[in-house]
Amino acid sequence: MTDTDIKKGLAGVVADYTAISKVNPETNSLLYRGYPVQELAESCSFEQVAYLLWHGELPTDDERAEFEKHERSLRPLDERTKKLISALPTSAHPMDVVRTAVSQLGTFDDTLLRPGGVTDANLNEGRAMYLLAQLPAIVAFDQRRRRGEDLVEPRDDLGYAANFLWMTFGEEPHEVVERAFNVSMILYAEHSFNASTFTARVVTSTLADVYSAVTAAIGALKGPLHGGANEAVMEALDEIKTADAAEKWLDDALAEKRKIMGFGHRVYKNGDSRVPTMKQALDTLVEHYDRRDMLELYEALETAMGERKNIKPNLDYPSGPAYNLMGFDTQTFTPLFVAARVAGWTAHIAEQLANNALIRPLSEYNGPDERHVG
Numbered sequence: 014m015t016d017t018d019i020k021k022g023l024a025g026v027v028a029d030y031t032a033i034s035k036v037n038p039e040t041n042s043l044l045y046r047g048y049p050v051q052e053l054a055e056s057c058s059f060e061q062v063a064y065l066l067w068h069g070e071l072p073t074d075d076e077r078a079e080f081e082k083h084e085r086s087l088r089p090l091d092e093r094t095k096k097l098i099s100a101l102p103t104s105a106h107p108m109d110v111v112r113t114a115v116s117q118l119g120t121f122d123d124t125l126l127r128p129g130g131v132t133d134a135n136l137n138e139g140r141a142m143y144l145l146a147q148l149p150a151i152v153a154f155d156q157r158r159r160r161g162e163d164l165v166e167p168r169d170d171l172g173y174a175a176n177f178l179w180m181t182f183g184e185e186p187h188e189v190v191e192r193a194f195n196v197s198m199i200l201y202a203e204h205s206f207n208a209s210t211f212t213a214r215v216v217t218s219t220l221a222d223v224y225s226a227v228t229a230a231i232g233a234l235k236g237p238l239h240g241g242a243n244e245a246v247m248e249a250l251d252e253i254k255t256a257d258a259a260e261k262w263l264d265d266a267l268a269e270k271r272k273i274m275g276f277g278h279r280v281y282k283n284g285d286s287r288v289p290t291m292k293q294a295l296d297t298l299v300e301h302y303d304r305r306d307m308l309e310l311y312e313a314l315e316t317a318m319g320e321r322k323n324i325k326p327n328l329d330y331p332s333g334p335a336y337n338l339m340g341f342d343t344q345t346f347t348p349l350f351v352a353a354r355v356a357g358w359t360a361h362i363a364e365q366l367a368n369n370a371l372i373r374p375l376s377e378y379n380g381p382d383e384r385h386v387g
């Protein structure tokens with residue numbers, strides 16, 4: 014075996030089929046079940062897109078109404094979840110809180126103990142809906158308690174995006190903000206075999222349950238090379254402060270061999286298909302909040318990175334400042350990604366189970382030759 018036989022980071026390896034989404038770097042496009050993500054972001058709600066990812070088709074009006082009713086009924090947090098979150102230190106990262114809360118949700122589900130209960134497709138669909146409905150409440154409550162604010166109960170007269178913002182900020186969002194947030198949730202919902210989704214599929218392939226797979230996926234998403242980058246983008250923009258400081262900041266960072274968060278991608282080498290749509294949403298927020306300074310800073314760093322390295326932004330680059338303008342704390346950004354991506358993770362869990370093979374690659378041993386104790 015030579016070095017070239019080792020696929021470091023599994024780069025370029027096709028590990029399985031998927032019918033859920035197609036990431037095409039050649040055409041710089043992303044399809045969810047065949048639909049261009051830009052079209053879905055333009056005309057659908059996050060709930061419709063979750064339905065599409067799970068069922069393969071967009072819902073009819075009746076199916077949509079039923080789906081929304083079910084999702085809304087599952088929003089309120091259990092007292093045990095409120096107690097658990099309240100007991101966790103506010104010094105802990107919100108991703109650790111979300112991971113812990115999802116893990117606890119698994120302990121409430123006694124259907125897991127039924128014969129065949131872990132792999133039952135109907136039960137797993139119910140679990141996916143439960144997680145989709147609960148995550149906004151978990152994320153919103155955690156941000157509020159860190160600010161010394163009381164929990165805001167969900168509303169069943171609001172759609173997913175409006176209710177999420179309502180529970181976080183305690184007021185109904187302006188339509189511009191609701192729209193931008195809905196777009197971000199759709200763009201974050203699914204992206205084929207990214208690291209967190211692959212993690213969920215690895216865990217599922219052992220026939221472990223949905224909660225275990227999602228808890229593990231949250232762990233994988235936390236890192237700054239993946240979902241954690243949206244938070245890191247904001248930290249960088251906060252550090253740079255103004256557009257005229259961007260070039261020097263970048264030169265210093267590159268000289269220190271730092272990775273510039275929100276830039277580059279394992280699959281897209283010519284720009285991330287989702288960035289133009291999220292950038293448009295960011296533009297609407299810049300106008301709404303009258304924050305041209307943010308846009309200038311955003312564009313200055315993007316331009317400098319293009320000139321120095323010819324590396325383009327990924328989705329985390331525009332979504333970081335967008336979430337900042339909406340009023341989210343920087344550490345809440347990656348939990349927002351979790352809330353959206355759980356739609357994709359659970360679609361992949363179902364797909365993995367429908368045609369399962371244990372995921373277990375080989376390694377080439379390069380440690381000491383055989384030796385003996387004593």
Ligand SMILES: CC(=O)SCCNC(=O)CCNC(=O)[C@H](O)C(C)(C)COP(=O)(O)OP(=O)(O)OC[C@H]1O[C@@H](n2cnc3c(N)ncnc32)[C@H](O)[C@@H]1OP(=O)(O)O
Pocket residue numbers: 022237238239240242271272273274275276277278279280322324327328329
């Ligand atoms: C939603 C998402 O999860 S999107 C990804 C979010 N992550 C980030 O934004 C983190 C910053 N980006 C990165 O670290 C990388 O671009 C990754 C991890 C996303 C992709 O990495 P890989 O496909 O493994 O590419 P790799 O890291 O090998 O980069 C190739 C070259 O480009 C450079 N490069 C890639 N991205 C960056 C970056 N953001 N800043 C500086 N240099 C970079 C690498 O240093 C490397 O240079 P070299 O060949 O001189 O060593």
Ligand SMILES: O=C([O-])CC(=O)C(=O)O
Pocket residue numbers: 201203204206207208239278279280327328
């Ligand atoms: O596909 C990837 O490797 C990372 C990514 O953009 C995502 O998960 O949205």
